[in-house]
Amino acid sequence: MEQIQAPSALSQSQFSPTASALHVASVQHNIRVLGQVATLTACFAGLVAGIIGLTNWSGFALYLLTSLASGATVAALKCHGNVGKYSPQAHASAGPQGAAQVVAWKGWLGVMGIGQENLLGFLLFWIGGYALIHVYD
Template sequence: MSTTQAEAAAAQLIYPSNVLFNSVLQNLKFYSACFAGASAGILGLQNWLGFALFLASTVFTSLCIYTLNTRGRPAKYIQGGMLELVNPGQDNVFTFVLVWTLFYGVVHVYD
């Protein structure tokens, strides 16, 4: 079975170290959402203030990744480039809300 030139070119687009780096970025964004949710819950933020904290933490994490990890070239590591880097992802939003309500309930249960 011979591979065509197009298949070989497509296989070269997937560079294993960059794929591994993408999983590290996803983990970092996940931990950022957990920390932001815990902070919002402990601070007792409600409604839009909690989501504003999540937005601020997402932007801060994206800027840190942009400057420190990708060295200003996110398209080299992430397929969508800067837009995909700033995108929090549905899983991270749900994680934020879950941790936010957990910590809010634990800390402010008798308020």
Template sequence: MSAPNPDAAAQRIYLPNVQHNSALMTVKFLSACFTGATAGILGLQNWLGFALFLASTLSTSACIYVINCKGRPAKYMPGGLWELVNPGQDNMFSFVLAWTLFFGIVHVYD
């Protein structure tokens, strides 16, 4: 196994990059919450809701990849592209929470 590039390791600890990582994760979190609200309002059930979550995660990751990371996600995240596409456990739970909340509010008497 090769030793990590010291310049790349130091760049990951660089404070502006760490703050940028936080902003990227916030965008992914908000995207998951809004997608859950959309799925609940539309009344999606079962796999259709999760398909919407998957499409939202991929489109959000693509936007972040092109706009924020400028095609080099390894510069901003230790996992690179996989870390960018990974929905994360907290984002999935936030999606399900918003989905069930808005589904229950809008479709309570259906």
């Protein structure tokens, strides 16, 4: 009887079933650009909220609306509507068959950039713009 040999290691032309479909250098570049877009959007939205004199929940509503609008713009122009394909947050760990599972809503959160650092930038510009225009009237 012949012994069954273990399969040899994958050659360079084959991919591991658990390998990610995302290119690391491209992911790093995309995260950096999306972070810059989200930060600038939040700061400009905060400045607009302060200049037009929004207070309380209306200011936060402007922050959410601008984040949604910038996320939808990036998704439409750069992701062609398929955010899960291009966002690293949407790719979960490998499943039982080895294929990566894609969770699209996590990709949308990454594209919109709703996070603590952007919220704090929004608040900084909102308070500063409001104080410069409306406090000393």
